[in-house]
Amino acid sequence: xxxxxxxxxxxxxxxxxxxxxxxxxxxxxxxxxxxxxxxxxxxxxxxxxxxxxxxxxxxxxxxxxxxxxxxxxxxxxxxxxxxxxxxxxxxxxxxxxxxxxxxxxxxxxx
Numbered sequence: 001x002x003x004x005x006x007x008x009x010x011x012x013x014x015x016x017x018x019x020x021x022x023x024x025x026x027x028x029x030x031x032x033x034x035x036x037x038x039x040x041x042x043x044x045x046x047x048x049x050x051x052x053x054x055x056x057x058x059x060x061x062x063x064x065x066x067x068x069x070x071x072x073x074x075x076x077x078x079x080x081x082x083x084x085x086x087x088x089x090x091x092x093x094x095x096x097x098x099x100x101x102x103x104x105x106x107x108x109x110x
Contacts, residue, residue, distance in 0.1 A: 006072070007041070007042055008040065008043060008068055008071065009039075009040050009069040010031060010039045010040070010041065010068050010069075011037055011038045011067045012037050015063035019058065023055075023058050026054065026055075026058065027039055027055065030051055
């Protein structure tokens with residue numbers, strides 16, 4: 001069993017407002033809200049699989065969408081303006097943060 005945790009970015013679009021509220025209440029118990037329908041969470045493999053199982057139960061394949069992205073230590077998070085929560089949440093886990101920089105100021109590997 002893999003105990004190593006990784007960051008995941010989760011976004012969703014739920015067509016029905018009632019199911020949207022239920023979905024939002026559920027996911028915010030497990031991940032940090034970046035925006036209303038965009039979350040980031042730190043999970044080990046069993047936690048991630050269980051979260052996906054639960055989220056999949058709450059969507060309708062025909063009308064809703066769920067997108068999940070695994071972030072690695074090689075990825076960079078760009079925070080411009082007022083971030084939804086403290087960047088320390090990221091930096092504790094070694095994700096590079098570029099906060100309040102313009103695109104021109106960034107040193108980006110291409």
